[in-house]
Amino acid sequence: MTNDQxxxxxxxxxxxxxxxxxxVLGIAxxxxxxxxxxxxxxxxAAILIALPLVFGALLAILVEPLIxxxxxxxxxxxxxxxxxxxxxxxxGTGLDGLLVLTLVSTLLNGKRMAWKRLKNxxxxxxxxxxxxxxxxxxxxxxxxxxxxxxxxxxxSLSWFLLAIIVSVNPITKAxxxxxxKTWLVWSVLAxxxxxxxxxxxxxxxxxxxxxxxxxxxxxxxxxxxxxxxYSDAGQFGSEMAGATLVSIVLxxxxxxxWYKAVYALLALVMFWGFAVSGTRSALFVIxxxxxxYMVLQRRLVPILQGVAMATPILLLLLFTNIGNNYYQIYRxxxxxxxxxxxxxxxxxxxQKRLRAYMKDLPFGVGIGSSSGAGVRFxxxxxxxxxxxxxxxxQLWIETGLVGLGIYLLMIGGMMLCGVYxxxxxxxxxxxxxxxxLIAEFAGIAVVSYSNPIMGQYPTSTFLYIGSMLISTAYRWxxxxxxxxLDSLSHKIPSYSVHGAFR
Numbered sequence: 365m366t367n368d369q370x371x372x373x374x375x376x377x378x379x380x381x382x383x384x385x386x387x388v389l390g391i392a393x394x395x396x397x398x399x400x401x402x403x404x405x406x407x408x409a410a411i412l413i414a415l416p417l418v419f420g421a422l423l424a425i426l427v428e429p430l431i432x433x434x435x436x437x438x439x440x441x442x443x444x445x446x447x448x449x450x451x452x453x454x455x456g457t458g459l460d461g462l463l464v465l466t467l468v469s470t471l472l473n474g475k476r477m478a479w480k481r482l483k484n485x486x487x488x489x490x491x492x493x494x495x496x497x498x499x500x501x502x503x504x505x506x507x508x509x510x511x512x513x514x515x516x517x518x519x520s521l522s523w524f525l526l527a528i529i530v531s532v533n534p535i536t537k538a539x540x541x542x543x544x545k546t547w548l549v550w551s552v553l554a555x556x557x558x559x560x561x562x563x564x565x566x567x568x569x570x571x572x573x574x575x576x577x578x579x580x581x582x583x584x585x586x587x588x589x590x591x592x593x594y595s596d597a598g599q600f601g602s603e604m605a606g607a608t609l610v611s612i613v614l615x616x617x618x619x620x621x622w623y624k625a626v627y628a629l630l631a632l633v634m635f636w637g638f639a640v641s642g643t644r645s646a647l648f649v650i651x652x653x654x655x656x657y658m659v660l661q662r663r664l665v666p667i668l669q670g671v672a673m674a675t676p677i678l679l680l681l682l683f684t685n686i687g688n689n690y691y692q693i694y695r696x697x698x699x700x701x702x703x704x705x706x707x708x709x710x711x712x713x714x715q716k717r718l719r720a721y722m723k724d725l726p727f728g729v730g731i732g733s734s735s736g737a738g739v740r741f742x743x744x745x746x747x748x749x750x751x752x753x754x755x756x757x758q759l760w761i762e763t764g765l766v767g768l769g770i771y772l773l774m775i776g777g778m779m780l781c782g783v784y785x786x787x788x789x790x791x792x793x794x795x796x797x798x799x800x801l802i803a804e805f806a807g808i809a810v811v812s813y814s815n816p817i818m819g820q821y822p823t824s825t826f827l828y829i830g831s832m833l834i835s836t837a838y839r840w841x842x843x844x845x846x847x848x849l850d851s852l853s854h855k856i857p858s859y860s861v862h863g864a865f866r
Contacts (some may be wrong), residue, residue, distance in 0.1 A: 367829035394770070425462075425469050429533055432466030433526075437543070437829065440822040441550045444594045447573045460517060463525050472528050477532040486835035488776040490527055491553070494520045496770050497731060500763055506730025507742035514737035520852065525827045528806030530832040537840055540797055540833060544610070547826055548630065551607035555637030558590035558600060562640045589642035589754040598815040599823060601643025602808065606823075608634040609653040609807055610800045616666065642695050645814035653807030660783060660799060661708065665712045711753045711814070721746055735816065739778075755819060756814035773832075776808055782834030789837065798837050801830040 368567050428690035429582065436459060443455045470477060497520040501512045538668055561570065566588075582589045582597055589597035608631050615627035638646055658670040699766055722728075729747050737756055738748030752758040760768045784801045789795045808827055812818040818827065 382423040393545070396458060422465070425465055426472060429469040429473060429529060430535065430539065432462060432469055432610070433529055433533070434542075434546075436462050436466060437822075438546065438550075440825040441554075443821040444592075447569055449716050456517075456821070460522070463522060463529075466529055467525050470533060474801050476534065478534065479529045479532055481836050481839060482528065484531075484781065486778045486832070487527055487531060489777045490520075492523060493770050493774045494524045496767055497521075497763070500727070500731045500767070503727055503730040505725060505728070507733055507738075507745040507747070509730065511732025511741040512730065513732070514740075515732045515735070515819075515854065516716075518732060518824060519759075519763075522824065523831075526825075526828045527832045529838050530829055535799070535833070535839075537794055542828065543833075544797065544800065548607060548610070551603060551634055551637075552630065554592040554594065554600065555604060555607075555633050558592040558604075558637050558640050561590045561592065562588060564803070572661040584642065587642065590637075590640040592637075593643075594822075595820050597641045598643050598646075598686075599817045599820050601638050601641030601646035602815055602817050603823060604634050604638035604641060605646040605649035605811070606653070606804045606807055608638060609650050609657075610804055611799045612650075612654065613657050613803055614796065617792075617799070634665075639693065639696060643815070644695050645811055647696055648814075649804075649807035649811045651807075652810035653803040656806040657799060657803040660786060667804070702719055714750050715757060716751065718750055718757070722760065726764045726766050728760065728762045728767055731762045733763045733840055734758055752816060754814055758816050773786070777836050778831045779805065779809075782831075782837065785834070785837035788841065791840070794837075794840055798834050801834050805830055805834065 421431075421435070425435070439455075439459060439462070442643050443459070446455055465859060487711070497516055500506075501509060501516075503509075506512070510573045566574070578591075578596070582591060590600065591597040592600045594600040594603060611627045611631035611634060613633060615624050618627065654670065654674060658667045659668065685697075729745075732749040733745060734750075734752055735743060738745065742748050752761055756768060756772075757851070759771055779802065782798065786798050786843055787796065789798060805827060808818060808823065
């Protein structure tokens with residue numbers, strides 16, 4: 365069965381042949397519903413109403429894995445919303461379960477999956493990184509080995525599972541566009557909520573969250589750093605900068621003046637969302653990604669257009685004080701003067717302290733020893749007491765220079781694979797989509813030096829899915845028809861046709 369053929373046998377078809385199973389499930393749900401209402405009252409009735417929806421969603425995911433992937437992608441945006449909940453709900457664990465269920469569905473529908481796409485350099489590099497992170501569980505320097513489970517998910521496990529699902533499933537170009545549009549819609553909603561926080565006010569739940577310890581990072585000199593419904597202002601700002609970048613790429617690449625105006629408006633909205641976050645370093649998402657956008661086109665005119673647009677803006681930020689009366693613009697401008705920034709100098713001092721500890725630890729001190737899991741499980745260890753303030757520094761602490769080297773090799777290899785296939789694409793529309801994903805990937809990779817966002821929902825979800833789309837972009841390369849091959853073989857008898865299109 366090929367990827368283009370319809371599914372001839374699904375789990376729903378099998379269920380229709382097993383009416384007894386449906387009857388048993390119906391009786392079980394009725395008994396369960398009676399027990400819920402009898403013991404929990406209104407809450408039980410609410411759960412009972414939700415059960416058929418959950419049951420239907422599970423069946424839909426088992427029938428079509430891409431439904432599970434799309435639900436997973438959307439739910440990853442809501443994980444920061446747990447601050448609005450009174451009870452502590454393990455949303456992250458639920459997302460892990462959903463990802464595993466989607467993988468199970470992929471295996472159950474294995475006949476229509478393109479397993480050969482796993483034979484690519486990007487996936488092999490990811491396997492290398494996965495194996496290394498698994499071996500880190502037995503790192504003898506780890507202060508608390510079970511903490512491995514809390515960081516390994518964001519380091520490699522989720523990426524590995526998503527890589528399999530995205531690589532082998534028959535994803536169409538329309539579904540790639542849906543994926544990017546969905547991300548942009550969430551970004552607009554996030555920007556609007558950030559504006560609400562900045563100009564209208566915070567909800568009681570958000571005030572309580574700040575009072576619990578987040579105020580130190582999110583209220584500076586009396587100015588709020590908006591965080592929207594993301595984990596913190598750093599991630600919110602970086603996501604807004606990434607969405608600004610993608611909107612700019614789409615604006616330049618479209619020929620319709622109507623769509624140019626729409627994407628320009630989106631870019632302005634998202635850029636101001638980045639500004640109200642107060643995350644200065646997120647500016648480098650735009651700078652690095654924009655540079656990648658210009659260079660990867662390999663055309664002089666777009667490069668000159670990009671330089672003509674970017675140069676005046678950078679000159680205004682570097683050599684003038686225009687707009688400094690607006691706190692957000694002042695914060696952005698200071699990102700270009702890091703040697704005068706106290707927080708940047710503190711980060712350098714922390715890294716100097718870390719070098720003294722890490723000089724004899726080439727494999728690090730174990731995954732889960734720093735940042736959140738470190739503070740929770742081994743608060744007295746030095747790795748938990750020095751803030752990493754960077755995704756790469758965190759990797760350095762937990763996996764050592766060896767692990768950091770493998771990780772950088774992996775993301776560099778994925779970028780190179782994406783660039784190689786980008787330059788093979790003849791379809792202008794598909795070229796634009798892949799170019800936007802690569803530019804955003806490059807921007808997030810650069811800013812992760814100053815913000816540990818590469819392993820945080822939803823940034824990690826968008827990045828992990830996007831990395832496998834760009835590294836398997838050859839899936840949309842049109843194959844020559846058998847008639848064309850036959851015709852070509854007659855015209856060029858001395859040339860191997862199959863070798864020419866291999």
